[in-house]
Amino acid sequence: MLNTLRKIVQEVNAAKDLKAALGIIVQRVKESMGSQVCSVYLLDPESNRFVLMATEGLNKRSIGKVSMAPNEGLVGLVGSREEPLNLEDAASHPRYRYFAETGEERYASFLGAPIIHHRRVMGVLVVQQKERRQFDEGEEAFLVTMSAQLAGVIAHAEATGSIRGLGKQGKGIQEAKFVGVAGSPGAAVGSAVVMLPPADLDVVPDKSVDDIDAEMELFGKALEWVREDMQELSAKLAKQLRKEERALFDVYLMMLEDAALGGEVRAIIKTGQWAQGALRQVVNAHVARFELMDDAYLRERASDVRDLGRRLLAYLQEERKQQLTYPDNTILVAEELSPAMLGEVPAGKLVGLVSVQGSGNSHVAILARAMGIPTVMGAVDLPYSKVDGIAMIVDGYHGEVFTNPSAELCKQYRAVVEEERQLVKGLDALRGLPCETLDGHRVPLWVNTGLLADVTRAQERGAEGVGLYRTEVPFMINERFPSEKEQMQNYRGQLAAFHPLPVTMRTLDIGGDKALPYFPIKEENPFLGWRGIRITLDHPEIFLVQVRAMLKASEGLNNLRILLPMISGLQELEESLHLIHRAWGEVRDEGVDIPMPPVGVMIEIPAAVYQVRELARQVDFLSVGSNDLTQYLLAVDRNNPRVADLYDFLHPAVLHALKLVVDGAHAEGKPVSICGEMAGDPAAAVILMAMGFDSLSMNATNLPKVKWLLRQLSLSKAQELLAQLLRMDSPQVIHSSLHLALRNLGLGRVINPAATIQA
Numbered sequence: 001m002l003n004t005l006r007k008i009v010q011e012v013n014a015a016k017d018l019k020a021a022l023g024i025i026v027q028r029v030k031e032s033m034g035s036q037v038c039s040v041y042l043l044d045p046e047s048n049r050f051v052l053m054a055t056e057g058l059n060k061r062s063i064g065k066v067s068m069a070p071n072e073g074l075v076g077l078v079g080s081r082e083e084p085l086n087l088e089d090a091a092s093h094p095r096y097r098y099f100a101e102t103g104e105e106r107y108a109s110f111l112g113a114p115i116i117h118h119r120r121v122m123g124v125l126v127v128q129q130k131e132r133r134q135f136d137e138g139e140e141a142f143l144v145t146m147s148a149q150l151a152g153v154i155a156h157a158e159a160t161g162s163i164r165g166l167g168k169q170g171k172g173i174q175e176a177k178f179v180g181v182a183g184s185p186g187a188a189v190g191s192a193v194v195m196l197p198p199a200d201l202d203v204v205p206d207k208s209v210d211d212i213d214a215e216m217e218l219f220g221k222a223l224e225w226v227r228e229d230m231q232e233l234s235a236k237l238a239k240q241l242r243k244e245e246r247a248l249f250d251v252y253l254m255m256l257e258d259a260a261l262g263g264e265v266r267a268i269i270k271t272g273q274w275a276q277g278a279l280r281q282v283v284n285a286h287v288a289r290f291e292l293m294d295d296a297y298l299r300e301r302a303s304d305v306r307d308l309g310r311r312l313l314a315y316l317q318e319e320r321k322q323q324l325t326y327p328d329n330t331i332l333v334a335e336e337l338s339p340a341m342l343g344e345v346p347a348g349k350l351v352g353l354v355s356v357q358g359s360g361n362s363h364v365a366i367l368a369r370a371m372g373i374p375t376v377m378g379a380v381d382l383p384y385s386k387v388d389g390i391a392m393i394v395d396g397y398h399g400e401v402f403t404n405p406s407a408e409l410c411k412q413y414r415a416v417v418e419e420e421r422q423l424v425k426g427l428d429a430l431r432g433l434p435c436e437t438l439d440g441h442r443v444p445l446w447v448n449t450g451l452l453a454d455v456t457r458a459q460e461r462g463a464e465g466v467g468l469y470r471t472e473v474p475f476m477i478n479e480r481f482p483s484e485k486e487q488m489q490n491y492r493g494q495l496a497a498f499h500p501l502p503v504t505m506r507t508l509d510i511g512g513d514k515a516l517p518y519f520p521i522k523e524e525n526p527f528l529g530w531r532g533i534r535i536t537l538d539h540p541e542i543f544l545v546q547v548r549a550m551l552k553a554s555e556g557l558n559n560l561r562i563l564l565p566m567i568s569g570l571q572e573l574e575e576s577l578h579l580i581h582r583a584w585g586e587v588r589d590e591g592v593d594i595p596m597p598p599v600g601v602m603i604e605i606p607a608a609v610y611q612v613r614e615l616a617r618q619v620d621f622l623s624v625g626s627n628d629l630t631q632y633l634l635a636v637d638r639n640n641p642r643v644a645d646l647y648d649f650l651h652p653a654v655l656h657a658l659k660l661v662v663d664g665a666h667a668e669g670k671p672v673s674i675c676g677e678m679a680g681d682p683a684a685a686v687i688l689m690a691m692g693f694d695s696l697s698m699n700a701t702n703l704p705k706v707k708w709l710l711r712q713l714s715l716s717k718a719q720e721l722l723a724q725l726l727r728m729d730s731p732q733v734i735h736s737s738l739h740l741a742l743r744n745l746g747l748g749r750v751i752n753p754a755a756t757i758q759a
């Protein structure tokens, strides 16, 4: 059964559009179950009816014509109850409804399974049989499994269908909306530029071109370069390979000839297809043919063709990258955005980001927030490889992407962009003012930094210090571990830029979703694995070098604070403190005169919440990492778009944990800050202040909004609100009560400028 399932899903995945996909489904399911009928009904959201979309066995002329409401017929029953239905004699069921045009009166038994994707009923899969008999358990299980597997494929095909025709740059195609996760607030109206993973033929889309000669020339160049590579490689390996092994290179060279692959690709380019698309078609056809061969030697040739295809594609992509000019309002779209990609687009041209993978608390989303670029993460149904060059809107407040938006929607979003611009401009005046409530309570607002550009932005926004410098960011954009001297120069830059304000430097926090290209870690559960302090305690040489660099960098400035990430208990803290003291002793022996800097611990693992007083006794300050604390308290991977709905820092459990931390720290007489993304959410900042956090550290983009909001309130009002929220047990009610209270106070403008758009 598993094999059959896998084969069908593979075939359906490769279908060119939704219609073809549904055709394959009904045909293959009917064959493998040996039934006389298999049909798919899809729920049309506009009419709210299940429409017959494909059938094998019923009258094909009824496709698209027969439909039923959720309260009609057996199909409606399966869809509305969201449960399979297995009937020996369908006609005797009270909900049976007869459609003469289908010719279904001949079939007695009925088995239907709902097709559900992310809790949404998409349709119903039905098999029918002439003889009166109940389908057995195995058949029922097969259909249910089939429909669960097909739900995602159908959702994807549907989404692709809604923006089909993109080869012609999507002209005349309808607007479509794709829901993801809010990554970085703000809206953008622009054109999509897709970054495809290098040399992956499977994701290359079809695209028509006007200048066929230019495509031919480009392909000719790629062929030439691959030929040269092959000859060079063959010459280099001449001594190590036997003659017959070297013959493989001749085979490769032959495949590139006009009589083979080369000619076939050219023939397709002539029809107006771009070179990359033509290459994908030819290579995939050959690979499929080779893979079906019985002869093992010939089957192996599939990998040779694929390898050649990849080499050609790499050159075609490289050339295109050289020629690529980014349009003025570039919206960068990728399957998985990486920090490096953000740097590829020239400054001033990047207005929005869309990632198919990842979630609102992935580190790339945190960087996007720091840079103030509206971002949608986890747009899992967006057929990203097909949207290059089309008009697009990114709504980073709600986590929505619109392809081919209407003129009206563009107008509405342009107004939001303008409103946001005006708001930010208006907040400039706050720069030199303290963050002080109406009743005189001061809360220092600090920034989180990592990139060099953050320093200028932070200063422009009036930050009062750095609450979190993510030292791993410079490590991530390097090609090897930076030396002590390189690190020292880097840290000195940060400390000097903010002097005399405090700069909190966190020791290396890699692992999880933060990988170093030169120190790969492969794990099943990276967020529960080798991360943060666990790595650096296992590698004291890395830790000691980093701490020494920090200490030396602070000579004469003395505004350094050291912060330890991912501490789960006292032993880790004591070992870390021991190493820091050792490093301090060493640098002092080398003649560097610096006092011991304050050392703090991050509270981001639930265990640390319950040991907060013991931990606080050993250090000078605490800082809550609410990103990880939320992830670990709620057991929701911060990177996984499937569970992004469950990730909520206003969950009552998180609020109560935060309260415990603040009270615990203060009971030991130690200050406590918060440096997770929650602190930069203006509404959340109100309750964090009310809880008693001594400072809030956030991205520079949001700092003025937080300052504006806190200056409009009194501490006593905020405390009243917090007391009410802490009595509530539902995250949704907490959200709406908090937002409503702020709106009622006339403070809604910094919460969500796009709230009024009804798309």
Ligand code: PEP
Binding pocket: 366, 468, 470, 509, 604, 624, 625, 626, 627, 628, 629, 675, 676, 677
């Ligand atoms: C946190 O976990 O809240 C935090 C600030 O650290 P990071 O996001 O870098 O894991």
Ligand code: MG
Binding pocket: 565, 604, 625, 627, 628
């Ligand atoms: Mg963290």
